[in-house]
Amino acid sequence: MPGPGPDIEELPALPGHLSGDVLALAVRAARHDGVKPLSEQTVLQARRLPEDTSSHEAGTHLVVRAEPGGPLVGYGHVDRTDPDHPSAELVVDPDHRRRGVGGALLDHVLRRWPSVRLWSHGDLQDARTLYGSRGLRVVRELWQMARPLAGEWADLPDRVDLPSELEVRSYRVGADDEAWLALNSRAFADHPEQGRMTLADLRDRQSEPWFDPSGFLVLVDSDQVDPEGEPRLAAFHWTKVETDHPDTGEVYVVGVDPDYQGRGLGTAVTLLGLQHLRARGVQTATLYVDGDNGPAIATYHRLGFERSAIDVMYAAGDTGA
Known part of the structure; x- marks a missing residue:
C-alpha cells in the first residue's frame, strides 16, 4: 500500500533560511539538467524577504517536503499577475525524482489553478513525460x-x-x-x-x-x-x-x-x-x-x-x- 504523498505548503513569501534552500535546490537541478529550472523573475521573487509585501498578492511559493518537517525536495512558484492565466515553474531535487514528488506538485497546482500555464525550461524529456501524462499540451515556445x-x-x-x-x-x-x-x-x-x-x-x-x-x-x-x-x-x-x-x-x-x-x-x-x-x-x-x-x-x-x-x-x- 503506497505511503502518504509529499507535504506541500503554500507561502506568500519565503523566510530567509528557506529562500536559501530553494535557491540551492535550483542550483543542484541546473547542474544535473544542464539548464536553469527557474526564470530570473522567480529567483528574484524567492529572494524577497517576507516583510517586502510588494509581490505577496501576485505570487505563491510551494514548498515540498517528503514528510512534514523533512528536507526540501521540491519547489514551485505560481505567478498570478495575470489572474486568467497564472504561470508556474516547478523543480524537483535530482535525488528525489521518480518518487511521485513532481506528479504530486503538478497535481496540486492544477487543482488550485486549473488555467495555469507551466514552463519547461530546456524542453527536457522528463517534463514532457510528466506534463503529457496529465494531458497538457505546448501552447508557447520561447527560443534562445x-x-x-x-x-x-x-x-x-x-x-x-x-x-x-x-x-x-x-x-x-x-x-x-x-x-x-x-x-x-x-x-x-x-x-x-x-x-x-x-x-x-x-x-x-x-x-x-x-x-x-x-x-x-x-x-x-x-x-x-x-x-x-x-x-x-x-x-x-x-x-x-x-x-x-x-x-x-x-x-x-x-x-x-x-x-x-x-x-x-x-x-x-x-x-x-x-x-x-x-x-x-x-x-x-x-x-x-x-x-x-x-x-x-x-x-x-x-x-x-x-x-x-x-x-x-x-x-x-x-x-x-
Missing part, C-alpha cells in the same frame, strides 16, 4: 538564439546611423526609471511578462551584481521634451553580462516606442548593444524571443543569430490566447 561576437563570423558594422534628432546615451538610474517603465509598458503592451514590469521589478534588477547602466542604452529624441526639458525616450537596448560568465552577453530587452516603429530603430539599437558587448570582450551574444514572433526572428536571423535552445509552456485543454 545566439551569435558570435568574436572570430571570422562576428562581423558587425562599424557605424550605426540614426535619425538626426535621436542620440544614444546610457541609462540614468533613478532619473530615467519612470519614463523607461512607461516606454516599456507601451512597447510590450501585449507581452505576458515584460509589459507588466513594475518599479519594484526594475529595482530588483538594478540591485543585481550584473546590472551595468553603461550597457543599458537608450535612444532619446531631442525634438520632443517633457515639461522638465528632458528628451523623450524613443527606444532602448538593455544588455546583460553575468559576472560569472563574462564571455557571454545577453540582448536582455530591446524595445521601441510604438510612435517610433517602422523607422528601423529596433535593428539600430540592437546593433548598438552588440557593439557595446563586443567592446566589453564578450565572445557570444544570446537573446530570447517567442517562437511565433516571425518578424523578430527574421530580424535576428539577418543579424546573425541562430536558434540554440528552447523553453516551452504547457497548459491544459483550450486555455485561450
Whole structure:
C-alpha cells in the first residue's frame, strides 16, 4: 500500500533560511539538467524577504517536503499577475525524482489553478513525460538564439546611423526609471511578462551584481521634451553580462516606442548593444524571443543569430490566447 504523498505548503513569501534552500535546490537541478529550472523573475521573487509585501498578492511559493518537517525536495512558484492565466515553474531535487514528488506538485497546482500555464525550461524529456501524462499540451515556445561576437563570423558594422534628432546615451538610474517603465509598458503592451514590469521589478534588477547602466542604452529624441526639458525616450537596448560568465552577453530587452516603429530603430539599437558587448570582450551574444514572433526572428536571423535552445509552456485543454 503506497505511503502518504509529499507535504506541500503554500507561502506568500519565503523566510530567509528557506529562500536559501530553494535557491540551492535550483542550483543542484541546473547542474544535473544542464539548464536553469527557474526564470530570473522567480529567483528574484524567492529572494524577497517576507516583510517586502510588494509581490505577496501576485505570487505563491510551494514548498515540498517528503514528510512534514523533512528536507526540501521540491519547489514551485505560481505567478498570478495575470489572474486568467497564472504561470508556474516547478523543480524537483535530482535525488528525489521518480518518487511521485513532481506528479504530486503538478497535481496540486492544477487543482488550485486549473488555467495555469507551466514552463519547461530546456524542453527536457522528463517534463514532457510528466506534463503529457496529465494531458497538457505546448501552447508557447520561447527560443534562445545566439551569435558570435568574436572570430571570422562576428562581423558587425562599424557605424550605426540614426535619425538626426535621436542620440544614444546610457541609462540614468533613478532619473530615467519612470519614463523607461512607461516606454516599456507601451512597447510590450501585449507581452505576458515584460509589459507588466513594475518599479519594484526594475529595482530588483538594478540591485543585481550584473546590472551595468553603461550597457543599458537608450535612444532619446531631442525634438520632443517633457515639461522638465528632458528628451523623450524613443527606444532602448538593455544588455546583460553575468559576472560569472563574462564571455557571454545577453540582448536582455530591446524595445521601441510604438510612435517610433517602422523607422528601423529596433535593428539600430540592437546593433548598438552588440557593439557595446563586443567592446566589453564578450565572445557570444544570446537573446530570447517567442517562437511565433516571425518578424523578430527574421530580424535576428539577418543579424546573425541562430536558434540554440528552447523553453516551452504547457497548459491544459483550450486555455485561450
